[in-house]
Amino acid sequence: MFNKFFKNKARIIEITDPDRIYIENVRSFFNISSKFAKFLCETAVRQGLFEKKVAIECTNEDCKRIIKVFDSSEILPEELTCIICELEGKEKYKYYKNEYKLIEFYKLVKDERN
Numbered sequence: 037m038f039n040k041f042f043k044n045k046a047r048i049i050e051i052t053d054p055d056r057i058y059i060e061n062v063r064s065f066f067n068i069s070s071k072f073a074k075f076l077c078e079t080a081v082r083q084g085l086f087e088k089k090v091a092i093e094c095t096n097e098d099c100k101r102i103i104k105v106f107d108s109s110e111i112l113p114e115e116l117t118c119i120i121c122e123l124e125g126k127e128k129y130k131y132y133k134n135e136y137k138l139i140e141f142y143k144l145v146k147d148e149r150n
């Protein structure tokens with residue numbers, strides 16, 4: 037299964053953005069459970085193929101922009117501001133750590149041999 041997964045790495049890139057690989061993409065691509073898809077992604081991280089990232093999304097319905105992307109190992113700041121929403125004068129533009137909407141995804145590590 038791992039071999040199949042890693043050999044198919046190139047095919048995953050065809051169907052998805054290599055900088056934004058979501059567990060859901062991997063799940064549907066291999067037609068496996070979300071739990072197993074997560075396990076495969078975490079294995080790819082340990083093998084140095086993927087980097088794990090965390091995006092923080094603005095929760096305003098008409099915005100939903102990614103405010104900032106962090107490495108999963110990074111410590112998240114206590115607060116973040118959606119600059120777009122602040123500029124537009126929206127009521128909600130400042131987010132505190134406990135209200136962050138986190139989106140986990142993976143990034144394909146560029147093959148340095150090429």
Ligand SMILES: [Zn+2]
Nearest residue numbers: 094099118121
């Ligand atoms: Zn916003």
